[in-house]
Amino acid sequence: MYPIDKEFYDMWRREFDSAARCIAEPEEYNKQRYDKTQKEPDFREGEKVLVSTLNSNNAKCPKRMRYSFVGTFTIIRLIGKNAVEVRLTEEFSSKHPVFPVILIKPYHQIGGGNFPSRNNSHTPKDTVEGEDSPGSLKKIMTTMKIILNGKDHRKFFVLCKNQAAEKD
Structure with missing residues (x-):
C-alpha cells in the first residue's frame, strides 16, 4: 500500500465520520422532541373506533x-404498534380493513345519563286546539331567544283568535 493511499483513506474516513x-x-434532536409530545396509541381488540376519511376518494359529494x-x-386485531385491522360494515366492504393508528380515533358513546335533556327536547306546537274565547292562542308565528340576567328566555310572537292583528 502506498503512503498516498493511506492519506487518502484517512481523509475519506474523517469526512465520512x-x-x-x-x-x-x-436525528437524535428530532427524536427527543417527538418523543416528548407523542404518546403510544392504546387501542385494544374489541374496542369501537372511528376511521378518518382523509384518504378516502368519494367523488359523490x-x-x-x-x-x-x-x-x-x-x-x-392489532398489527404492531402502528396499524389496526377493523371489521368493516357492508357499506365499506370495498375498502381494505387495515388502517394506520393515525387515521383512527376512539369512539365515545354519548349516553342519556350524561345529557338527560337531549332526548326530551320540547318543541311548542304551531296551533293550539280547544278554547275559542277572545285572546286564546291561534298560532305561534315565530320565536326569539333572549338573555336576561344571564339566563336564556324564549319570546314568542303569536296570533290570537278573535282579536285584531294590532293587539297580537
Missing part, C-alpha cells in the same frame, strides 16, 4: 360536505 455525525445529531370520520367499527 463527520457526515455521519451531521446526520445523527439532528364535495370535500367540504364529507364527514371527517366514519364508523363505528370494531377492532379485530
Whole structure:
C-alpha cells in the first residue's frame, strides 16, 4: 500500500465520520422532541373506533360536505404498534380493513345519563286546539331567544283568535 493511499483513506474516513455525525445529531434532536409530545396509541381488540376519511376518494359529494370520520367499527386485531385491522360494515366492504393508528380515533358513546335533556327536547306546537274565547292562542308565528340576567328566555310572537292583528 502506498503512503498516498493511506492519506487518502484517512481523509475519506474523517469526512465520512463527520457526515455521519451531521446526520445523527439532528436525528437524535428530532427524536427527543417527538418523543416528548407523542404518546403510544392504546387501542385494544374489541374496542369501537372511528376511521378518518382523509384518504378516502368519494367523488359523490364535495370535500367540504364529507364527514371527517366514519364508523363505528370494531377492532379485530392489532398489527404492531402502528396499524389496526377493523371489521368493516357492508357499506365499506370495498375498502381494505387495515388502517394506520393515525387515521383512527376512539369512539365515545354519548349516553342519556350524561345529557338527560337531549332526548326530551320540547318543541311548542304551531296551533293550539280547544278554547275559542277572545285572546286564546291561534298560532305561534315565530320565536326569539333572549338573555336576561344571564339566563336564556324564549319570546314568542303569536296570533290570537278573535282579536285584531294590532293587539297580537
